[in-house]
Amino acid sequence: MPFTLIHGIIGYLVARSFSKDPKLLALGFTAGVLPDLDGLPLLWGNISLFQEWHHGILHSPFTGMVLGLIFVLILAYFFKSQKKEFPAKLAFAIFVLAFTAHPVTDIFSSDWEINFGFPFTEWNLSSTILGIPDFPIAVNPFPLLIYTYNDLIISLATLFGFAGLVWKDRKKRKGL
Numbered sequence: 001m002p003f004t005l006i007h008g009i010i011g012y013l014v015a016r017s018f019s020k021d022p023k024l025l026a027l028g029f030t031a032g033v034l035p036d037l038d039g040l041p042l043l044w045g046n047i048s049l050f051q052e053w054h055h056g057i058l059h060s061p062f063t064g065m066v067l068g069l070i071f072v073l074i075l076a077y078f079f080k081s082q083k084k085e086f087p088a089k090l091a092f093a094i095f096v097l098a099f100t101a102h103p104v105t106d107i108f109s110s111d112w113e114i115n116f117g118f119p120f121t122e123w124n125l126s127s128t129i130l131g132i133p134d135f136p137i138a139v140n141p142f143p144l145l146i147y148t149y150n151d152l153i154i155s156l157a158t159l160f161g162f163a164g165l166v167w168k169d170r171k172k173r174k175g176l
């Protein structure tokens, strides 16, 4: 269960592998963060609602498709009214992939089951169910952000990937 911001950066990286359009990069970031909206009850201290909602319907690729359709239709309408270009099909593909990358990442790094098959099956997945080894970090300097070694590996890989991309883009801008 990596930190929500890491999911956003993963969504950004998914979008960036298709396009450099800032609109699509922002969409990828947003789609990557969205599933964790089901963690909001935690912010107002409702632990039981959090336990009920988290890793539920918002962590399913089908929900990603529905939300992607809604987002892309609204954006397409908005950019059309502004007479601006908007690649709707690509935007939809990026949204669904960036959204789905979130629960997939969670499955690898969380023993909290994820309702991946919603609404068709009770296809609950987790690192434990799939037999993926994942160990809590005993002496943890970031207990609210990183829980396990898989969290740590995913977070570091994402940050290195992002930093590498920023570095590459900067070099290109300078014409090196």
Ligand SMILES: [Zn+2]
Pocket: 001, 035, 036, 059, 102, 103, 106
């Ligand atoms: Zn999540």
